[in-house]
Amino acid sequence: MAAGATRRTYHHGALRDALLAGARELLAERGAEGFSLNELARRVGVSSAAPYRHFADREALLSALRDEGYDAFGAAQRAAAAQATDPADRIIRLVAAYLSFAEENNAIFGMMFRYWSWAEVRPDTFAPLVDAVTEAQEAGFLPAGQSATTLARTIWCTVHGLTTLRLTGGLTKLGLDAPTDQLIRDTFAAILRDPTG
Amino acid sequence: MAAGATRRTYHHGALRDALLAGARELLAERGAEGFSLNELARRVGVSSAAPYRHFADREALLSALRDEGYDAFGAAQRAAAAQATDPADRIIRLVAAYLSFAEENNAIFGMMFRYWSWAEVRPDTFAPLVDAVTEAQEAGFLPAGQSATTLARTIWCTVHGLTTLRLTGGLTKLGLDAPTDQLIRDTFAAILRDPTG
DNA sequence: ACCTGAACACCGTTCAAGT
DNA sequence: ACCTGAACACCGTTCAAGT
Numbered sequence: 087m088a089a090g091a092t093r094r095t096y097h098h099g100a101l102r103d104a105l106l107a108g109a110r111e112l113l114a115e116r117g118a119e120g121f122s123l124n125e126l127a128r129r130v131g132v133s134s135a136a137p138y139r140h141f142a143d144r145e146a147l148l149s150a151l152r153d154e155g156y157d158a159f160g161a162a163q164r165a166a167a168a169q170a171t172d173p174a175d176r177i178i179r180l181v182a183a184y185l186s187f188a189e190e191n192n193a194i195f196g197m198m199f200r201y202w203s204w205a206e207v208r209p210d211t212f213a214p215l216v217d218a219v220t221e222a223q224e225a226g227f228l229p230a231g232q233s234a235t236t237l238a239r240t241i242w243c244t245v246h247g248l249t250t251l252r253l254t255g256g257l258t259k260l261g262l263d264a265p266t267d268q269l270i271r272d273t274f275a276a277i278l279r280d281p282t283g
Numbered sequence: 284m285a286a287g288a289t290r291r292t293y294h295h296g297a298l299r300d301a302l303l304a305g306a307r308e309l310l311a312e313r314g315a316e317g318f319s320l321n322e323l324a325r326r327v328g329v330s331s332a333a334p335y336r337h338f339a340d341r342e343a344l345l346s347a348l349r350d351e352g353y354d355a356f357g358a359a360q361r362a363a364a365a366q367a368t369d370p371a372d373r374i375i376r377l378v379a380a381y382l383s384f385a386e387e388n389n390a391i392f393g394m395m396f397r398y399w400s401w402a403e404v405r406p407d408t409f410a411p412l413v414d415a416v417t418e419a420q421e422a423g424f425l426p427a428g429q430s431a432t433t434l435a436r437t438i439w440c441t442v443h444g445l446t447t448l449r450l451t452g453g454l455t456k457l458g459l460d461a462p463t464d465q466l467i468r469d470t471f472a473a474i475l476r477d478p479t480g
Numbered sequence: 481a482c483c484t485g486a487a488c489a490c491c492g493t494t495c496a497a498g499t
Numbered sequence: 500a501c502c503t504g505a506a507c508a509c510c511g512t513t514c515a516a517g518t
Contacts, residue, residue: 101482119316124510133484135513140482144511200397200447204456212457232472239459240470244437247444250397259401260409262436273437275429277473298501321491330503332494337501341492484517491510498503 102140104130106154109147113193121193123147148197153206155194160211162187167214173222174278180215181245181270188249200250212238227278241277248273299337301327303351306344310390318390320344345394350403352391357408359384364411370419371475377412378442378467385446397447409435424475438474445470 108130113121123144127134141147166183170176188195197203219241220234228237248269250256257263264272305327310318320341324331338344363380367373385392394400416438417431425434445466447453454460461469 099482122510123512134511135485136483138512199453200451204451204453207453207456209457229473232469235459236469237473239454240441240473242459243444243448243470244441245444246448247440247442250447251440251443254397255401256396256404257436259404260406262432262439272429272433273440276426276434276437296501319491320493331492332504333502335493482518484515486513486515488513489511492508494505494507496503496505499501 101130101132101136105137105140105147106150109151110194113148113151117193118148118197121148149203149206151194152197152203155191155198156206156208156211158191159187159198160208163211163214167218170218173218173225174227176218177215177222177227177241177278178270178274180218181241181248181274182266184245185249185252185266185270188253192253195249195253199246212242215241222278229279241274244273244277298327298329298333302334302337302344303347306348307391310345310348314390315345315394318345346400346403348391349394349400352388352395353403353405353408355388356384356395357405360408360411364415367415370415370422371424373415374412374419374424374438374475375467375471377415378438378445378471379463381442382446382449382463382467385450389450392446392450396443409439412438419475426476438471441470441474 105126108126109121112126112129116122116125121144123137124134127137137147141150162183163180166179167176170179188199198207216234216238219228219238222228223230223234223237252258252263252269257269263269302323305323306318309323309326313319313322318341320334321331324334334344338347359380360377363376364373367376385396395404413431413435416425416435419425420427420431420434449455449460449466454466460466
């Protein structure tokens with residue numbers, strides 16, 4: 087699909103978009119550390135200097151992908167929240183959406199949340215989770231003794247740890263893996279309570 | 284300290300150890316992705332081909348550092364557990380030790396737990412945590428409804444998420460950071476219960 | 481305005497040759 | 500046995516020159 091997909095003449099016209107599209111592909115194949123700007127240029131069919139017309143450097147291109155990533159992540163979180171039937175279900179769905187976003191966008195997720203950066207993160211990225219926690223507290227699924235942001239932070243830490251430890255193979259390596267649904271249920275059983283109990 | 288610290292003659296005698304020591308330094312300065320074998324060779328005062336007498340490749344050298352890292356981590360966990368006064372305190376101390384190990388060994392921690400690998404992880408790395416959870420269940424600090432390994436997995440996910448989100452600056456970026464002690468207390472308040480309550 | 485070609489200093493890695 | 504020197508294919512990045 088990438089082989090020889092080059093305009094014979096001179097250049098593209100829409101090189102910037104072609105670079106971004108190629109970068110998404112290449113990133114998925116090679117991961118963040120294996121990602122090479124020269125390889126990208128070769129695939130897109132331009133000289134290795136051409137990308138510098140559109141991006142200041144390698145980091146700037148990756149930064150643009152992170153930016154898209156935060157958008158997509160926010161949309162996925164909101165979509166998950168919208169499908170919920172009750173406050174506890176909403177939290178579980180947000181958690182499940184977190185995990186599956188990371189699964190489907192491994193390299194980009196890594197760049198967004200795992201190492202450096204945070205430069206492009208949206209301040210409202212976790213608004214859906216904080217809202218869900220507030221509701222869950224009111225409905226008695228979560229204790230009222232802590233602020234919603236504190237509890238949301240705890241849940242964020244838990245789901246983030248679960249996600250990274252699972253995707254990097256750590257859970258499997260230590261014999262702690264389980265099917266996704268069960269993993270989520272068992273993990274948040276320690277935090278979410280039954281309001282009728 | 285690294286400048287010109289070179290035997291004038293030929294070579295070292297103990298190049299392998301010199302490489303490992305230099306690598307620990309360089310890794311702390313440059314991080315895992317910035318770590319260069321050529322730069323290491325220059326610092327240690329040998330040709331860029333010399334390290335290949337002692338390590339198959341760049342990865343093999345980093346792998347040796349990960350190996351040391353798991354040892355040091357295990358020792359730190361056991362030391363923390365030994366100081367505890369009760370089962371809940373023991374869990375909090377293990378969590379605090381996890382965080383401070385990551386803080387003091389940022390790059391190595393990243394290579395051990397954050398990205399790839401897991402190849403060198405000790406199967407008993409989390410034995411201290413599982414033991415502490417078992418005790419905490421018996422003492423009523425943790426619910427008895429789940430197995431100790433399941434609960435330990437949850438706690439591991441939470442502390443791991445807390446650690447990575449904090450060290451990468453994510454908590455600060457989203458206005459969720461707090462002093463270490465309070466952060467740990469607030470986070471695990473949602474999981475640990477008062478057995479007298 | 482947008483891209484190429486050639487160049488720079490750097491990588492990781494290999495291998496014949498030196499001591 | 501252990502290391503050097505020189506080389507290879509690759510990086511990211513710069514810049515004069517082309518259209």
